[in-house]
Amino acid sequence: MKYTAQTTRYETMEYRRAGESGLRLPALSLGLWHNFGREADERAASSMIETAFDRGITHFDLANNYGPPPGSAEERFGAILKDRLAPYRDELVISTKAGYLMWDGPYGEWGSRKHLVASLDQSLKRLGLEYVDIFYHHRPDPNTPLEETAAALSHLVRQGKALYVGISNYKATDAKRAIELLTEAGTPCILNQVRYSLLDRSIEADGLLDAMNNRVGTVCFSPLAQGLLSSTYLGGSIPQESRATEDRFLKRKTITEEHVQLLNELDEVAQERGQSLSQMAISWLLRDERITSVLIGARSVSQLNENIDALKTNAPFTEEERAAIDGIVGRWR
Numbered sequence: 300m301k302y303t304a305q306t307t308r309y310e311t312m313e314y315r316r317a318g319e320s321g322l323r324l325p326a327l328s329l330g331l332w333h334n335f336g337r338e339a340d341e342r343a344a345s346s347m348i349e350t351a352f353d354r355g356i357t358h359f360d361l362a363n364n365y366g367p368p369p370g371s372a373e374e375r376f377g378a379i380l381k382d383r384l385a386p387y388r389d390e391l392v393i394s395t396k397a398g399y400l401m402w403d404g405p406y407g408e409w410g411s412r413k414h415l416v417a418s419l420d421q422s423l424k425r426l427g428l429e430y431v432d433i434f435y436h437h438r439p440d441p442n443t444p445l446e447e448t449a450a451a452l453s454h455l456v457r458q459g460k461a462l463y464v465g466i467s468n469y470k471a472t473d474a475k476r477a478i479e480l481l482t483e484a485g486t487p488c489i490l491n492q493v494r495y496s497l498l499d500r501s502i503e504a505d506g507l508l509d510a511m512n513n514r515v516g517t518v519c520f521s522p523l524a525q526g527l528l529s530s531t532y533l534g535g536s537i538p539q540e541s542r543a544t545e546d547r548f549l550k551r552k553t554i555t556e557e558h559v560q561l562l563n564e565l566d567e568v569a570q571e572r573g574q575s576l577s578q579m580a581i582s583w584l585l586r587d588e589r590i591t592s593v594l595i596g597a598r599s600v601s602q603l604n605e606n607i608d609a610l611k612t613n614a615p616f617t618e619e620e621r622a623a624i625d626g627i628v629g630r631w632r
């Protein structure tokens with residue numbers, strides 16, 4: 300059946316400006332790293348994308364290597380876009396990235412001009428698009444001059460294959476240089492995509508948020524620490540359908556008795572706020588106005604809806620709540 304988007308889709312979502320750019324992103328965006336590749340359930344993938352858009356999520360985040368197999372999340376998203384969302388292309392912000400291993404030989408990864416230009420061309424074919432809205436360099440490359448990487452990103456904007464560019468996984472010093480280079484080139488970096496959650500504060504220690512100086516927006520990935528900050532592991536077991544079962548990106552050995560105890564303590568704080576643990580984890584990130592968008596991943600429409608409802612149940616954190624959260628997280632080893 301033909302898909303028609305909900306007419307109410309812009310009524311409840313909050314939109315935040317990406318740094319000093321003119322682009323506004325939804326406070327929550329949908330990431331397609333897991334659960335959207337060729338091996339995932341096609342109808343569930345399609346339903347999640349439609350539900351997200353129906354609830355005001357205009358931004359969908361991909362990368363060349365998302366799958367499995369690598370490339371297949373872009374292929375599937377491209378097919379869903381063509382079949383369901385094509386009339387809404389101008390309401391969508393679609394991002395992709397290059398930098399991690401994608402094909403054999405010396406040009407299949409990292410940050411050379413050769414890799415970035417070829418990879419974006421491949422992504423556009425898989426997505427069935429003429430341009431992406433945001434193109435990220437996915438990780439810093441110690442062996443390519445940053446000048447070359449920045450020039451390649453800039454070139455792709457001038458070619459019209461990307462409207463905006465961003466960086467991801469850079470440390471503060473390199474991020475600042477990349478931002479300067481891209482500004483000088485007249486194609487500013489508008490977003491820095493970073494791993495940030497209640498449990499993973501490494502970007503605070505690196506000063507990465509401060510380094511953006513309100514000029515560049517911050518997009519957070521793995522906001523639930525890959526599902527740890529949800530109800531999934533509160534009972535102490537690892538459900539068959541969970542990321543820890545795969546034991547790949549989230550290791551089974553992380554689900555220890557001590558960690559389960561701490562997650563339950565966090566859940567108590569969340570319950571007192573009238574939120575689920577995942578909702579509190581999302582609200583905790585959005586408390587900082589420098590965060591442009593939180594990239595949520597989901598396995599099902601119900602997980603997605605629970606996460607979007609974080610906006611409905613959100614309230615400012617009290618001093619006591621902050622202190623309680625920091626005290627619990629401080630005991631995480």
Ligand code: NDP
Nearest residue numbers: 330331332520521522523524525526529541542594596602
């Ligand atoms: P999360 O930390 O939000 O983890 C998502 C996973 O958590 C889901 O797949 C699901 O796992 C579980 N989950 C989500 N919501 C709920 C819920 N309400 N209840 C129970 N479980 C829930 O984010 P991701 O690690 O998936 O990252 C999000 C996005 O960030 C990616 O899709 C990608 O776009 C981007 N990203 C970028 C990176 C980069 O290097 N730039 C790196 C990593 C991600 P399950 O049910 O399977 O346990």
